[in-house]
Amino acid sequence: MQTADSPTPQPADSAQIPFVKLPEQGFDPKHPPEQGLIDACVHCGFCLTTCPSYRVIGKEMDSPRGRIYLMDAINKGEVPFSETAVEHFDSCLGCLACTTSCPSGVQYDQLIAAVRPQVKRNHPRSLPEKFLRTLIFQLFPYPDRIRLLLTPLGLYQKLGVSKLVQKSGLLQRFSPNLAAMESLLPQVTAKSFQDNLPDVIPAQGHKRYRVGMVLGCVQRVFFSDVNEATGRVLSANGCEIVVPKSQGCCSALPAHQGEEEQAQALARQMIDAFEDTDVDYVVINAAGCGHTLKEYGHILQDDDEYRDRAEAFSASVRDVHEFLAEVGLTAELHPITDGPLPLVYQDACHLLHGQQISVQPRQVLKQIPHVQLREPIDAALCCGSAGVYNMLQPEVAEELGQMKAQSLVNTGAKLVASPNPGCSLQILKHLEKRGDTLPLKHPIELLDLSIRGEKLEL
Numbered sequence: 392m393q394t395a396d397s398p399t400p401q402p403a404d405s406a407q408i409p410f411v412k413l414p415e416q417g418f419d420p421k422h423p424p425e426q427g428l429i430d431a432c433v434h435c436g437f438c439l440t441t442c443p444s445y446r447v448i449g450k451e452m453d454s455p456r457g458r459i460y461l462m463d464a465i466n467k468g469e470v471p472f473s474e475t476a477v478e479h480f481d482s483c484l485g486c487l488a489c490t491t492s493c494p495s496g497v498q499y500d501q502l503i504a505a506v507r508p509q510v511k512r513n514h515p516r517s518l519p520e521k522f523l524r525t526l527i528f529q530l531f532p533y534p535d536r537i538r539l540l541l542t543p544l545g546l547y548q549k550l551g552v553s554k555l556v557q558k559s560g561l562l563q564r565f566s567p568n569l570a571a572m573e574s575l576l577p578q579v580t581a582k583s584f585q586d587n588l589p590d591v592i593p594a595q596g597h598k599r600y601r602v603g604m605v606l607g608c609v610q611r612v613f614f615s616d617v618n619e620a621t622g623r624v625l626s627a628n629g630c631e632i633v634v635p636k637s638q639g640c641c642s643a644l645p646a647h648q649g650e651e652e653q654a655q656a657l658a659r660q661m662i663d664a665f666e667d668t669d670v671d672y673v674v675i676n677a678a679g680c681g682h683t684l685k686e687y688g689h690i691l692q693d694d695d696e697y698r699d700r701a702e703a704f705s706a707s708v709r710d711v712h713e714f715l716a717e718v719g720l721t722a723e724l725h726p727i728t729d730g731p732l733p734l735v736y737q738d739a740c741h742l743l744h745g746q747q748i749s750v751q752p753r754q755v756l757k758q759i760p761h762v763q764l765r766e767p768i769d770a771a772l773c774c775g776s777a778g779v780y781n782m783l784q785p786e787v788a789e790e791l792g793q794m795k796a797q798s799l800v801n802t803g804a805k806l807v808a809s810p811n812p813g814c815s816l817q818i819l820k821h822l823e824k825r826g827d828t829l830p831l832k833h834p835i836e837l838l839d840l841s842i843r844g845e846k847l848e849l
């Protein structure tokens with residue numbers, strides 16, 4: 392047991408350290424949250440009102456400041472790394488709003504990223520939690536495995552069983568987590584069954600860039616329209632696009648939940664897939680994936696073989712809006728509606744807070760003739776999706792989803808533009824629950840329609 396006088400655990404050679412230890416001890420020595428980062432917090436509390444978990448739960452320990460206090464106390468051996476502490480870390484959405492609002496520049500993202508693998512290594516989950524997490528992490532990051540389930544899932548939706556299950560409330564009573572997962576299930580379509588993009592898409596007109604395209608895991612199965620639109624938009628703007636078949640998941644889902652080894656394996660696979668493609672940039676259209684792709688240097692920090700390659704890969708990654716704003720649109724744009732189109736852009740946390748990208752998607756959208764951008768109240772507040780948070784912590788996510796749907800509807804917009812598949816599913820679920828029929832598209836789908844001169848069906 393550590394005492395208050397014990398030295399702060401320091402990172403050390405992972406090969407020499409046994410990581411298994413009793414739960415009442417402090418953090419283990421493999422990359423505990425850095426004391427220097429913890430000490431940067433001056434406890435001013437400016438971050439509290441921007442924190443979604445604090446807004447919903449209302450307790451100091453479920454705020455950024457509270458969690459930093461907790462990390463400090465555990466680091467110093469003043470409180471144990473207990474189940475209660477884990478509950479407070481688990482309630483964090485990882486939305487990173489606190490990093491945007493903190494005037495002292497506290498890198499909470501680095502702190503919580505250090506804590507998640509500590510929780511994974513040192514706190515065995517209950518059997519139902521283990522089952523849920525295994526289901527999520529052994530299924531979602533692997534498109535081939537998801538596709539094995541598409542036929543039964545499609546039938547389940549087509550025969551109306553899904554509606555019956557939701558109406559009966561039985562699954563909700565049995566397991567709120569599984570019920571949340573079920574309620575977020577995207578529509579299975581014919582396109583879900585296979586990837587539709589070729590290995591190389593030629594540039595239209597003068598070739599300006601050669602770019603790689605990341606397809607995502609859930610994105611490529613359930614949002615293939617967005618990937619196809621991205622290919623067309625990039626091509627129309629002078630990009631030759633390389634789509635390596637060997638790419639897998641970006642590793643965001645396991646990385647955000649401390650599943651370190653799985654995240655590292657997926658990151659290596661992604662780096663290998665793009666290594667010999669000779670591309671100028673690697674482009675991604677999903678906010679959460681983009682943030683993780685830019686974090687590979689950190690994810691593979693202990694890997695001598697991959698560390699530098701990971702840094703180089705991350706440096707080449709661009710969110711698609713960021714890329715288009717940087718290189719400029721060359722394709723001609725046409726109106727997608729006959730009259731004004733009031734539209735609300737939904738900031739995805741991993742773009743806004745994780746990559747400081749908020750202007751670029753708005754810039755891109757504003758170039759479409761007739762688009763009128765509306766801004767929602769609390770634009771920077773998480774919608775509750777946060778990767779798989781809405782399945783792991785459904786109660787908090789539910790309240791945030793309701794708040795987000797309300798604020799989007801209140802803008803009076805006729806359409807929501809959302810740059811992340813997780814946010815899109817969460818928002819659609821809560822709009823539907825309210826009985827609102829506000830449609831939702833990825834900004835790139837709107838740009839694609841505009842380039843092709845097609846009208847939006849509202």
Ligand code: SF4
Pocket residue numbers: 431432433434435436437438439455456459489492493494495496497
């Ligand atoms: S994280 Fe930043 S904003 Fe929040 S209490 Fe600490 S110093 Fe203040």
Ligand code: SF4
Pocket residue numbers: 441442443444445454455458482483484485486487488489490499
């Ligand atoms: S990451 Fe989001 S949920 Fe977590 S402490 Fe920061 S603001 Fe709160």
